[in-house]
Amino acid sequence: MSDPAAARLLEVEHLTMRFGGLVAVDDLSFTARQREITAIIGPNGAGKTTVFNCLTGFYRPSVGRLALHRPEGEFLLERMDGFRIARHAGMARTFQNVRLFAGMTVLENLIVAQHNRLMRASLYTVGGLVGLPAYRRAEAAAVAKAKDWLDRVGLTERADHPAGSLPYGAQRRLEIARAMCTDPALLCLDEPAAGLNAHESAELNALLRDIRDDHGIGILLIEHDMGVVMAISDQIVVLDYGRKIASGTPASVRNDPVVIKAYLGAEEDEALPPEIARDLGGRA
């Protein structure tokens, strides 16, 4: 249930992204709150991943204000470089096509995610070279944290294996664990359930609920798997052709005629030439 009293975490106002003449995202506004899972859904090509790329600094939006509210202040994401958004604003993301450091081990993937903290602890390499005890403690803490996440996603046994050798579902879980090792305030997941079987999807749901409840962070989710979306989302934003066509709780979105039309294209058959419509009808 969407709770209006929950703290606003991310406010997207009038986000527009144009690529030449193509408007991929058109005047999109929504709010994601702390301790809530916000899902962005929509048919293929609706502009969901573009929204993510704008939020995480991979694209610079044409128009719009993207504000992330943190205890230490407000970050205007549209003005920040990609890596600074992750480093300072606390925005972590996963990718539609899993992007792990395939040649490095599972553990190393999680240690690299804690790079900035370790870099400071090693006094930008100088302290690490001379073996400063503070650095050794920081490294031990980083390993402990990685171990904790490996336990949660069930990969402890394979910690020293190359990440690329894991099965697909495990790679997805590892990518989420890696994003969480950056201590994010908002976790952005791009189709985390893609390619997972029913059992793995259920595990993923449990993991995302745990993250929301234990860490008190916000989760922003792009997903095609309606089973996942309806089961775990607190709020859903529906995009079609870059525009927001509906938003609200899973129950209200599910029954929204505009959404059903966008997904099923109910009225569009009438626009087809009669002979094609007849063919389609005949086959069905």
Added chain:
Amino acid sequence: MALAALPPPRRLDGGHLIKDAALAALVALVLAIPLVGFQAVEVNAALTIRTRFDWMAIGVAAVFAGRLLLRVAQALRPVRTGEARARWLPTVDRRRSALLAWLGIAVAIALPFLPFSSRYVVDLATLTAIYVMLGWGLNVVVGLAGLLDLGYVAFYAVGAYSFALFAQWFHLSFWECLPIAGLLAASFGIALGFPVLRLRGDYLAIVTLGFGEIVRIILLNWVPVTNGPAGIGDIPRPSFFGLPFAARAPPGTTSFHDFFHLSFNPDHRVIFLYYAILALALAINLFTLRLRKLPIGRAWEALREDEVACRALGINPTTVKLSAFAIGAMIGGLAGPFFAAKQAFISPESFSFMESAMILAIVVLGGMGSQLGIVLAAVVLVGLQELRGFAEFRMLIFGAAMVGIMVWRPRGLLARREPSLRLHGERGSAA
């Protein structure tokens, strides 16, 4: 190659075998007519052509017989896959490679005192050590950070020239110039790094290739400073902590052999230079091994694996790339003065693209990222280059050996990646 692509005959089919061998012989014949059949000879200051059809016939017959034997042998033996074919090469696990490393260090230290050792051997070992160091430096850039650099020789040149020039103008000693050379090369590395920050893969390789050529051409044409193609000679030799290696010490100093009450031997200097580069190379090795286990080293490897993911984790790719370029360049720059001191003369000719290619070949043949593999590759390649007995066939054998290594060990001599840290220890949950 249509010939090589023919599937090996399953059973001995006489007609097929003869046809196959005849085809090979025909190709050999076509190639042999211009290559072997005619020879230009000088008779009484006039150039005439001599035919050698007898040689040609022997060659073609040998190809025919060889191909026939090869096919028969293939038909009699089961077909083996690439995996099986490489099995006769020993696999190198962690313990074996550690043993190999200590053995190598022991041999390297004992080398000048071994019975077969001579000034030539020590000189060659010094050259090998220089290449090992260059390989280790380039390994940071190519092997760890995954940035293909075809102009690495530029940093080597910067190191060598900064020693030569600082010694010539400011009369600084070898040991004073060494850190200067390293720092200068590192700043050149950063200077190269800035324009190529946005480039990847092939594009990066082309720009670095250009950078290497720019440095060489500046050295060639800036005659007032670098003396152009004539090079810089009379480069001072390094001293033993202030004691020069000279038959007669300059006034006010004591020479090395007087101080230690030895008889003068010019080999002392060569051996000392060898030990100096050996010590520095080992120190560099410890330094890079250490860096690999620090956040910076892991960030290099992460950058090699996926730059986009690095960015999403809050890692600044700019600083990671620049640090890789700077450290790699510094190591190359430190190797430069040793080359200059060894030769006592440098010219731009020593820093051509061939050198970059040689260093890159060492890194690739050694197995990207493997310190020990680079040592083996450097020994093999420098050794092959010195095959004096084979005269003009030297480069042919060099090339064939490189092809051979790539066929049997496509990922390099030692390509096993050791994790920078483990959760379960050495044998933990190894499957």
